Amino acid sequence: MTASAPSPPPLLDTDVLRSFVAIAESGSFTRAARQVFRTPSALSMQIKRLEETLGHPLFVREARQVRLTPEGEMLLGYGRRLLKLNQEAVARFLSPALDGVVRLGTPDDIGTRILPQVLSRFASGHPAVQVEVVAGRSGDLVGRMIDEKLDLVLVTEGNDDLAPGLGEVVHSEPLVWAGREGGVAAQRSPLPLSLASHGCAWRGMALAALDQAGIDYRVAYSSEHCAGQEAAMLADLAISPFPRSLVRPPLRRLGAEHGLPPLGEYRIALLRGESLSPAAEALAARVVEAFQEWR
Structure with missing residues (x-):
């Protein structure tokens, strides 16, 4: 008798992988259900079948969140790559063929947060389009x-050299005080500050808040780039107003416990030039999408 050929391994369903990745990234079946437009119970059934297929538990269910098992962490890497490859394949056949050059301007503090994701996805779907990125001050x-030297521009609303209400608001988040974990800069008087250059919205919001609270301060360091502000904080020489999403160890948020006033929200807007090419419109859509996913 001829030996029968071994059965091929089961294939992973793209829809189930999308649900799995959403749960892993959000840490919650409920939040993931809203992202993939399913009920939490439907996601639970999908994950149960996926765990049965692979023969391993993928999540540890806790009171307020779920976390990945070692096998789940391994699958997350594969899942992200498979979903990205699927997206690239579909985009390659369904997206209209675009070419040409798109010129995007962005301040460094904004660009470093979303550009890697934006450029990677855009290049996958539109490989013939050349993207030129220019970093600089919003004004x-x-x-x-x-x-007409740039097609698209990202700016921080509230800068002195910008008219209010320009463009489409694509992101909003709290501006917070930040300093070195375990540092003493926040305890000094006058309060040492590391700020952006004159005209920056962060600078204006910080100084207005301190003036209103009657707190003595001195501008110890000034830089056009947020990396310069961060360097002074890391050295525990000053504190800075910083977007909450940029405060990462060894920096920490500072607040009322240090006698510091709240700073409020700051917003990022996308400006479009006149008569945009289809390629520029496609990149603008990708930028908006990246900020929506980033929230």
């Missing part, structure tokens, strides 16, 4: 767009 970038 300078808007001027270059008016001169």
